[in-house]
Amino acid sequence: MAPSAPLTIRDLRKTYGSTVAVDGISMTVAPGEIVGLLGPNGAGKTTTTRVALGFLRPDRGAVEVFGETVTATAASYRRQIGYLPGEVRLPGQATGREVLELLGRCHGGDCAQERENLIERFGFDPSKKVRAYSKGNRQKLGLIASLQCKPPLLILDEPTSGLDPLVQQSLLSILTKRAEEGAGVLFSSHVLSEVQAVCDRVLVMRSGRFVYESAVEDLGLGRRRRVELVLGEQGTTTDTGLLSLPGVSQIEIDGARVRFHFDGEPATLIKVLGSLPLRDLVVERPELEDLFFSLYEDEPEGGAS
Amino acid sequence: MRGWLTILRWHVRWERLRFLVLLACVVLFTAIFVGISDAFRPEEIEEMLDRMPTFLQKLAGHEADRMLTPEFWISTLVGHPIWLLLMLCFPVAAGLRCLSGLQGDGSLEWILSQPISRNQCFLAGLALVLGGSTLLCVAAGLSAWLAGAIWFPGEITTRFLFDCTLSNWAMTCAVGLFVLAMSASLPRPTSWVLGVLIAMGFLFILGSLWSPARPFSYLSLFAYHHPQTIYATGLRPGLVAGAFGWATFFGLFGWWRFTRRDLE
Numbered sequence: 001m002a003p004s005a006p007l008t009i010r011d012l013r014k015t016y017g018s019t020v021a022v023d024g025i026s027m028t029v030a031p032g033e034i035v036g037l038l039g040p041n042g043a044g045k046t047t048t049t050r051v052a053l054g055f056l057r058p059d060r061g062a063v064e065v066f067g068e069t070v071t072a073t074a075a076s077y078r079r080q081i082g083y084l085p086g087e088v089r090l091p092g093q094a095t096g097r098e099v100l101e102l103l104g105r106c107h108g109g110d111c112a113q114e115r116e117n118l119i120e121r122f123g124f125d126p127s128k129k130v131r132a133y134s135k136g137n138r139q140k141l142g143l144i145a146s147l148q149c150k151p152p153l154l155i156l157d158e159p160t161s162g163l164d165p166l167v168q169q170s171l172l173s174i175l176t177k178r179a180e181e182g183a184g185v186l187f188s189s190h191v192l193s194e195v196q197a198v199c200d201r202v203l204v205m206r207s208g209r210f211v212y213e214s215a216v217e218d219l220g221l222g223r224r225r226r227v228e229l230v231l232g233e234q235g236t237t238t239d240t241g242l243l244s245l246p247g248v249s250q251i252e253i254d255g256a257r258v259r260f261h262f263d264g265e266p267a268t269l270i271k272v273l274g275s276l277p278l279r280d281l282v283v284e285r286p287e288l289e290d291l292f293f294s295l296y297e298d299e300p301e302g303g304a305s
Numbered sequence: 306m307r308g309w310l311t312i313l314r315w316h317v318r319w320e321r322l323r324f325l326v327l328l329a330c331v332v333l334f335t336a337i338f339v340g341i342s343d344a345f346r347p348e349e350i351e352e353m354l355d356r357m358p359t360f361l362q363k364l365a366g367h368e369a370d371r372m373l374t375p376e377f378w379i380s381t382l383v384g385h386p387i388w389l390l391l392m393l394c395f396p397v398a399a400g401l402r403c404l405s406g407l408q409g410d411g412s413l414e415w416i417l418s419q420p421i422s423r424n425q426c427f428l429a430g431l432a433l434v435l436g437g438s439t440l441l442c443v444a445a446g447l448s449a450w451l452a453g454a455i456w457f458p459g460e461i462t463t464r465f466l467f468d469c470t471l472s473n474w475a476m477t478c479a480v481g482l483f484v485l486a487m488s489a490s491l492p493r494p495t496s497w498v499l500g501v502l503i504a505m506g507f508l509f510i511l512g513s514l515w516s517p518a519r520p521f522s523y524l525s526l527f528a529y530h531h532p533q534t535i536y537a538t539g540l541r542p543g544l545v546a547g548a549f550g551w552a553t554f555f556g557l558f559g560w561w562r563f564t565r566r567d568l569e
Contacts, residue, residue: 079419108307
């Protein structure tokens with residue numbers, strides 16, 4: 001029998017009154033896979049992670065962690081999970097070490113060695129009271145708490161929020177290493193560049209549904225280029241047929257400045273550009289942001305988180 | 306099942322200082338209250354009670370068959386508003402803190418992300434409220450016994466003190482589990498808890514003053530603790546059973562809600 005996936009979500013639906021937070025989503029996080037969960041506020045990312053932890057009961061569908069169905073009353077499956085909430089809130093009167101030791105005892109495993117490693121790696125001082133920590137240090141505390149027992153499934157809601165670039169880099173390398181060791185990681189984030197850097201697969205949520213799913217390497221961004229050009233005084237784009245070229249999309253014209261995406265034949269673009277009175281030209285690889293924004297055009301404000 | 310003990314130890318870690326201060330206040334209040342009884346002659350107290358308005362006499366339960374004995378004094382102590390306030394401080398505060406308080410400061414989310422079930426979390430809260438209330442009631446009973454032994458040697462029966470302590474314990478448990486049930490059901494229950502407890506207080510007063518309202522006063526948890534009745538006629542097991550009945554109901558309701566509701 002094949003081993004169960006770290007996380008399987010089937011046809012999950014969750015509503016708050018008349019608001020549909022998550023609408024029939026299905027997904028799997030395989031062992032050793034880092035899955036990026038993207039979406040703006042209200043897309044349903046946090047609801048999805050909270051159902052996976054058993055904090056919220058789904059209206060329909062099921063979540064399984066290593067084959068064990070998640071319910072509000074069950075708890076043993078959570079031995080497999082390291083969880084970091086989107087907003088790290090902890091009791092202010094306790095010290096960082098007291099919090100870490102409490103959560104280690106609750107987990108029941110031997111977490112002390114890894115805890116000390118992480119404390120050293122993140123440069124964290126666990127002797128202070130939680131109320132004295134800055135946002136970044138609270139985030140470090142939350143990360144150490146979620147990683148200290150080396151769980152085989154990590155569910156991290158915006159893990160790099162508030163961290164300085166060095167610690168961010170350190171965290172991303174830890175996640176990559178954990179995935180290489182076989183852990184599954186579900187990584188919710190607004191920071192698309194880091195998702196692009198560490199994730200194997202990206203899921204984009206909108207209004208409680210997955211509107212896009214792809215392996216990062218198959219995102220279609222490989223051939224696509226973002227082009228920005230500034231025309232000379234006499235130049236126009238219409239008379240050269242630039243904007244009607246096959247492969248041109250997402251056109252923005254701001255006076256003499258023209259921006260567009262191009263995923264057609266480079267030779268045809270070069271030919272047309274050569275006929276234009278260019279003052280400046282930038283051709284660059286697009287970021288995941290470009291995909292993200294194109295998916296979220298016309299997105300209304302609000303919704304569940 | 307060791308998880309609930311871990312959570313209970315965490316609760317105790319933060320409650321113990323407040324609890325010890327409260328315990329000291331109970332012992333001190335008992336000692337002062339019983340100690341100053343020497344300063345009054347029975348006739349003076351009787352005269353003072355006679356001068357009180359009828360409704361106050363009714364409220365205090367002293368309207369008939371007064372006998373100014375040390376047991377009367379003790380029954381006045383354990384029904385005194387300051388005593389009740391001291392006895393209820395812990396179950397109310399601990400009941401609020403152990404579930405909704407954990408949710409409020411973010412601890413609950415972290416604890417429940419570990420292999421700790423909601424049952425274990427609730428059990429830890431239950432143990433804290435019941436254990437703390439029991440310790441407080443036992444300490445209060447012992448301090449009343451000690452104060453009685455010092456100031457009224459041989460005049461207060463152990464049975465009377467036991468009955469007062471039992472009645473006190475039943476009411477404290479009922480209030481504690483009511484608060485726990487609210488804490489288990491609502492993310493921010495403080496104003497609801499205080500509002501309902503104040504309403505229960507008024508209902509109890511109304512039932513004491515106005516006999517047609519008396520049946521409704523049993524909707525108030527305070528109606529089940531009646532030390533003057535214990536003094537006058539002995540313990541009424543029905544009242545103690547009623548208080549424990551409410552406590553059981555609130556305990557089961559709180560557990561049912563906490564293990565099923567969404568933790569938002």
